[in-house]
Amino acid sequence: xxxxxxxxxxxxxxxxxxxxxxxxxxxxxxxxxxxxxxxxxxxxxxxxxxxxxxxxxxxxxxxxxxxxxxxxxxxxxxxxxxxxxxxxxxxxxxxxxxxxxxxxxxxxxxxxxxxxxxxxxxxxxxxxxxxxxxxxxxxxxxxxxxxxxxxxxxxxxxxxxxxxxxxxxxxxxxxxxxxxxxxxxxxxxxxxxxxxxxxxxxxxxxxxxxxxxxxxxxxxxxxxxxxxxxxxxxxxxxxxxxxxxxxxxxxxxxxxxxxxxxxxxxxxxxxxxxxxxxxxxxxxxxxxxxxxxxxxxxxxxxxxxxxxxxxxxxxxxxxxxxxxxxxxxxxxxxxxxxxxxxxxxxxxxxxxxxxxxxxxxxxxxxxxxxxxxxxxxxxxxxxxxxxxxxxxxxxxxxx
Amino acid sequence: xxxxxxxxxxxxxxxxxxxxxxxxxxxxxxxxxxxxxxxxxxxxxxxxxxxxxxxxxxxxxxxxxxxxxxxxxxxxxxxxxxxxxxxxxxxxxxxxxxxxxxxxxxxxxxxxxxxxxxxxxxxxxxxxxxxxxxxxxxxxxxxxxxxxxxxxxxxxxxxxxxxxxxxxxxxxxxxxxxxxxxxxxxxxxxxxxxxxxxxxxxxxxxxxxxxxxxxxxxxxxxxxxxxxxxxxxxxxxxxxxxxxxxxxxxxxxxxxxxxxxxxxxxxxxxxxxxxxxxxxxxxxxxxxxxxxxxxxxxxxxxxxxxxxxxxxxxxxxxxxxxxxxxxxxxxxxxxxxxxxxxxxxxxxxxxxxxxxxxxxxxxxxxxxxxxxxxxxxxxxxxxxxxxxxxxxxxxxxxx
Numbered sequence: 185x186x187x188x189x190x191x192x193x194x195x196x197x198x199x200x201x202x203x204x205x206x207x208x209x210x211x212x213x214x215x216x217x218x219x220x221x222x223x224x225x226x227x228x229x230x231x232x233x234x235x236x237x238x239x240x241x242x243x244x245x246x247x248x249x250x251x252x253x254x255x256x257x258x259x260x261x262x263x264x265x266x267x268x269x270x271x272x273x274x275x276x277x278x279x280x281x282x283x284x285x286x287x288x289x290x291x292x293x294x295x296x297x298x299x300x301x302x303x304x305x306x307x308x309x310x311x312x313x314x315x316x317x318x319x320x321x322x323x324x325x326x327x328x329x330x331x332x333x334x335x336x337x338x339x340x341x342x343x344x345x346x347x348x349x350x351x352x353x354x355x356x357x358x359x360x361x362x363x364x365x366x367x368x369x370x371x372x373x374x375x376x377x378x379x380x381x382x383x384x385x386x387x388x389x390x391x392x393x394x395x396x397x398x399x400x401x402x403x404x405x406x407x408x409x410x411x412x413x414x415x416x417x418x419x420x421x422x423x424x425x426x427x428x429x430x431x432x433x434x435x436x437x438x439x440x441x442x443x444x445x446x447x448x449x450x451x452x453x454x455x456x457x458x459x460x461x462x463x464x465x466x467x468x469x470x471x472x473x474x475x476x477x478x479x480x481x482x483x484x485x486x487x488x489x490x491x492x493x494x495x496x497x498x499x500x501x502x503x504x505x506x507x508x509x510x511x512x513x514x515x516x517x518x519x520x521x522x523x524x525x526x527x528x529x530x531x532x533x534x535x536x537x538x539x540x541x542x543x544x545x546x547x548x549x550x551x552x553x554x555x556x557x558x559x560x561x562x563x564x565x566x567x568x569x570x571x572x573x574x575x576x577x578x579x580x581x582x583x
Numbered sequence: 584x585x586x587x588x589x590x591x592x593x594x595x596x597x598x599x600x601x602x603x604x605x606x607x608x609x610x611x612x613x614x615x616x617x618x619x620x621x622x623x624x625x626x627x628x629x630x631x632x633x634x635x636x637x638x639x640x641x642x643x644x645x646x647x648x649x650x651x652x653x654x655x656x657x658x659x660x661x662x663x664x665x666x667x668x669x670x671x672x673x674x675x676x677x678x679x680x681x682x683x684x685x686x687x688x689x690x691x692x693x694x695x696x697x698x699x700x701x702x703x704x705x706x707x708x709x710x711x712x713x714x715x716x717x718x719x720x721x722x723x724x725x726x727x728x729x730x731x732x733x734x735x736x737x738x739x740x741x742x743x744x745x746x747x748x749x750x751x752x753x754x755x756x757x758x759x760x761x762x763x764x765x766x767x768x769x770x771x772x773x774x775x776x777x778x779x780x781x782x783x784x785x786x787x788x789x790x791x792x793x794x795x796x797x798x799x800x801x802x803x804x805x806x807x808x809x810x811x812x813x814x815x816x817x818x819x820x821x822x823x824x825x826x827x828x829x830x831x832x833x834x835x836x837x838x839x840x841x842x843x844x845x846x847x848x849x850x851x852x853x854x855x856x857x858x859x860x861x862x863x864x865x866x867x868x869x870x871x872x873x874x875x876x877x878x879x880x881x882x883x884x885x886x887x888x889x890x891x892x893x894x895x896x897x898x899x900x901x902x903x904x905x906x907x908x909x910x911x912x913x914x915x916x917x918x919x920x921x922x923x924x925x926x927x928x929x930x931x932x933x934x935x936x937x938x939x940x941x942x943x944x945x946x947x948x949x950x951x952x953x954x955x956x957x958x959x960x961x962x963x964x965x966x967x968x969x970x971x972x973x974x975x976x977x978x979x980x981x982x
Contacts, residue, residue, distance in 0.1 A: 185838075186813070189700045192697060227645070227650060241632065246632070247628060250828065290852075293851070296588075299587060353585075385585060426650075426857070427649070427650060428647075428650050428853075429855060430853070430855040454829070456858055457827035
């Protein structure tokens with residue numbers, strides 16, 4: 185058979201982990217805390233029906249929805265991003281600094297096409313989002329972990345690693361981090377932006393969870409501290425509208441957006457105009473505020489249920505983060521628990537999570553006693569049942 | 584600013600050509616034969632409205648449409664491809680050999696991720712589809728032209744180039760070629776498949792136009808002659824359903840599909856499930872045959888109008904192909920006409936085409952007297968007006 189490209193070799197390991205995530209999401213018998221998908225109750229099925237019906241009756245909008253479009257994205261959706269999603273957070277941008285992508289993940293692909301040659305370094309949190317590491321490794325980047333604590337990336341270690349590795353990109357999920365649920369503090373956000381500017385490194389601020397907050401106060405995006413254009417803000421409509429529409433956006437300097445435009449044109453041509461028209465109307469027709477409240481209320485209850493279940497069903501030696509929003513909590517078991525080895529046993533008991541070690545680029549068994557657990561896709565009664573099952577299993581292992 | 588990846592340098596030239604294609608498509612004042620977009624009358628606006636309305640009232644389908652899905656694509660859409668689009672052409676595949684992509688162009692991106700390291704060779708037709716060359720060059724492939732005549736790629740030259748360059752991929756648009764409108768003969772199809780197998784090269788059969796045929800008989804896909812799995816068939820729903828839905832598919836061995844799956848997971852995660860559900864229902868509910876007839880009738884009239892206009896308005900020294908389907912005819916003017924230089928003048932006369940030289944990877948001014956003209960997106964009366972304008976301009980230049 186024809187020889188594969190070099191990058192295929194590097195994808196094998198992480199590729200398997202991603203497949204497991206997707207598998208866990210689709211097995212109907214198991215109570216899965218594994219995936220990162222919205223709750224089915226959070227999907228605006230009837231709203232999309234209404235919007236599509238109306239849009240398709242107005243001829244020129246219907247044609248726009250089914251025809252090719254501008255690879256930058258539809259003008260009105262870019263304006264929606266500026267008015268509804270950036271301005272309220274203090275990010276002042278004009279629509280020419282916004283490009284609509286085919287979901288949040290595509291932004292990572294575009295960034296790599298623009299910046300990454302084989303051997304280039306990307307600094308990541310520890311732990312970090314494994315799916316992005318897969319893309320980075322596909323581009324044969326070397327991912328290096330930066331020390332990360334309950335306040336986010338540690339600036340001292342970040343600066344040390346910048347000096348040591350001369351990275352092209354710093355990848356950070358500052359709000360309700362995937363996998364930890366931790367939010368980077370304002371001071372750290374400012375420090376990260378400034379280090380990116382001072383050492384001329386791209387700060388890739390991946391922020392898909394920030395709009396689903398259940399407690400506490402909004403913090404300013406890293407992008408608001410960026411004075412040089414080094415911070416690129418990536419976001420997605422998957423958590424606030426619908427993953428199936430495959431829509432995300434990126435905010436950057438006009439110069440960078442023109443490169444994003446070229447690469448997007450080359451790789452997927454344009455983002456679905458059907459999805460874009462419907463999503464733009466979702467905001468313009470005023471559906472978003474009530475839908476957003478509904479999602480946050482739904483997920484807050486689920487988070488609170490899961491948090492209470494740790495106290496009820498888990499030994500005190502099992503620690504977990506308390507996320508103010510997003511989808512995930514990060515669980516640290518005593519060192520004698522190996523979450524990778526435990527997973528098949530948990531699945532036999534019809535409960536699932538994602539084992540922690542895959543989220544560490546350092547390897548060496550780091551995170552082997554950890555797991556990522558998502559509370560958003562499971563109803564409170566099933567959270568209760570699933571947590572009881574998992575708590576019992578871990579209690580038995582420790583006794 | 585942070586240093587760009589090496590590939591950015593190679594994209595500059597072809598990138599500009601693509602931008603021109605998109606620009607020509609969106610200027611409303613000019614009669615443009617430049618784009619490759621379906622006619623607005625060919626878009627199933629009301630059908631999509633009806634399907635969406637029904638699908639979104641049936642809860643589980645509505646959730647499927649808005650949720651994440653399998654990166655392979657929805658099972659029923661893959662089954663639609665097998666039953667409605669492959670079987671009738673003699674391609675026997677099972678749904679596991681089909682992966683749904685985010686439009687035809689994404690397939691090229693995936694193929695490159697799988698096979699192309701910098702410096703690898705891709706053999707292309709002469710002329711060839713410039714958009715794909717842009718992707719190939721983005722992956723730092725070296726594109727080498729194979730002699731191509733009115734029957735398609737010339738097997739003798741193809742074999743010579745295979746031996747000389749040891750390519751990874753042969754890229755071919757066998758049916759109603761972009762840009763020439765020419766269809767590769769059955770004998771040549773067989774020869775190409777056999778050469779791919781004999782020398783272990785991937786034959787990338789890009790066939791998005793084959794379903795819109797206005798005259799003549801269907802020819803078997805190259806894939807039907809493939810006994811070794813070397814031929815990969817790429818297709819798109821853009822021309823028979825809607826470009827705005829961003830849906831394509833690829834047919835390959837199960838081994839290769841598992842790699843496509845990994846790369847697709849890494850780069851765009853999943854293809855829009857909203858688009859997939861609607862497209863699957865478009866076929867399953869029986870809308871396709873009548874819609875397909877309508878499109879072919881619409882385009883046949885436009886092709887015939889454009890063909891007649893060459894006789895009426897152009898000097899006999901201007902030659903053109905007669906396409907049995909698809910979107911394009913390829914026009915060869917006498918050598919004293921430089922179509923690149925002529926284009927601004929044509930646009931001043933409110934008519935546009937795509938200049939020919941960008942379609943030749945050989946460079947050296949090849950195709951400088953040629954142009955690609957599309958007839959599908961322009962109504963017959965505007966074809967008449969536009970052809971009259973362009974014919975007059977060229978006649979004047981030659982006199």
